[in-house]
Amino acid sequence: DIVMTQSPLSLPVTPGEPASISCRSSQSLLHSSGYNFLDWFLQKPGQSPQLLIYLGSNRASGVPDRFSGNASGTDFTLKISRVEAEDVGVYYCMQVLQTPYTFGQGTKLEMK
Amino acid sequence: EVHLVESGGGLVKPGGSLRLSCAASGFIFTSYNINWVRQAPGRGLEWVSSISPRSNNIYYADSVKGRFTISRDNAKNSLDLQMNSLRDEDTAVYYCTRSHWYYYYMDVWGKGTTVTVSS
Numbered sequence: 327d328i329v330m331t332q333s334p335l336s337l338p339v340t341p342g343e344p345a346s347i348s349c350r351s352s353q354s355l356l357h358s359s360g361y362n363f364l365d366w367f368l369q370k371p372g373q374s375p376q377l378l379i380y381l382g383s384n385r386a387s388g389v390p391d392r393f394s395g396n397a398s399g400t401d402f403t404l405k406i407s408r409v410e411a412e413d414v415g416v417y418y419c420m421q422v423l424q425t426p427y428t429f430g431q432g433t434k435l436e437m438k
Numbered sequence: 439e440v441h442l443v444e445s446g447g448g449l450v451k452p453g454g455s456l457r458l459s460c461a462a463s464g465f466i467f468t469s470y471n472i473n474w475v476r477q478a479p480g481r482g483l484e485w486v487s488s489i490s491p492r493s494n495n496i497y498y499a500d501s502v503k504g505r506f507t508i509s510r511d512n513a514k515n516s517l518d519l520q521m522n523s524l525r526d527e528d529t530a531v532y533y534c535t536r537s538h539w540y541y542y543y544m545d546v547w548g549k550g551t552t553v554t555v556s557s
Contacts, residue, residue: 365543367483374533374550375475375483380543387545418483422542425497427485 328352328421332430338438339409347433349402349419355382362397363423366404369432370415378417379404411437440464440546442534447551454524458551460517460534465546467515468492471537473544474508474519476530476553486532487519491539502528524555 329352339345355362362382367375377386379395382402392407406413414437419430446458460472474486487508488497496508507520517534531550537543 359541361541363542367544369483374547376547377543377545380538380545381541386543416482420483420485420544422537422544425485425488426499427488427542429483429485432482 327426328355328424328428330419330421330428330430332417332419332433335431335433337433337435339406339435340438341411342408345406345409345413345435347404347417347419347435349404349430351400351402351421354400355397355402355421355423357423362402363421364395364397364402365420365422366395367418367420368413368415369418370412373415375418409435409437440536442536442546442548444532444534444548444551447532447553449554449556450524451557452525452555454555455520455522456524456553458519458521458532458534458553460519460548462515462517462536465536467510468512469539471539471542472510472517473535473537475533475535475544475547476528477533477550478527478530481530484530488537489517521553524553526555529553529555 331350366379369375382397383395416432441463443461473488505523510517533550534548535544536546
């Protein structure tokens with residue numbers, strides 16, 4: 327199974343400041359299509375998860391451009407350029423290259 | 439508008455059975471894989487099962503293999519998850535999600551249905 331390791335697990339952030347979450351996979355997520363099969367989700371308090379980034383770096387429909395994703399080998403990063411109050415919640419990375427699909431442990435972002 | 443609505447959750451004793459359903463609307467059902475993802479209380483997300491548009495590819499997590507069965511009815515735009523031999527550790531919110539047929543990203547999630555396994 328592919329193991330996904332996120333860090334940090336807790337992320338206090340000052341509104342307006344940038345934030346970064348790391349996700350490392352135990353093996354390459356590069357598909358024959360040329361894309362990394364790595365997605366990012368945000369689960370806001372009391373809500374279902376919502377897709378933020380797909381294929382490593384593509385913003386999902388309706389996601390603000392302050393969110394970005396990038397990849398370097400087996401290291402993936404979700405960046406928020408300027409954190410807003412509505413960004414609080416738990417962020418998960420997920421690999422969909424092969425079953426069993428696996429999630430990272432989650433990173434809880436909260437406001438300072 | 440695109441919707442996935444889960445139903446069928448409830449309280450069941452260990453060893454019992456439950457059948458979850460997911461009703462889809464607002465999109466071409468046969469163009470997407472459909473999945474179940476669960477979340478135990480206070481825990482992270484766990485993929486459970488996936489089924490391809492024509493049901494020719496079906497996958498399960500090892501933790502549910504042999505006990506859960508996923509199926510879909512394309513004529514009714516619906517998905518089921520038959521859960522047998524339930525265990526305490528199956529207690530969770532179960533989410534129905536749709537995913538791209540080729541790139542597999544899960545872009546729509548339902549609100550979830552709660553399954554509690556307890557004596």
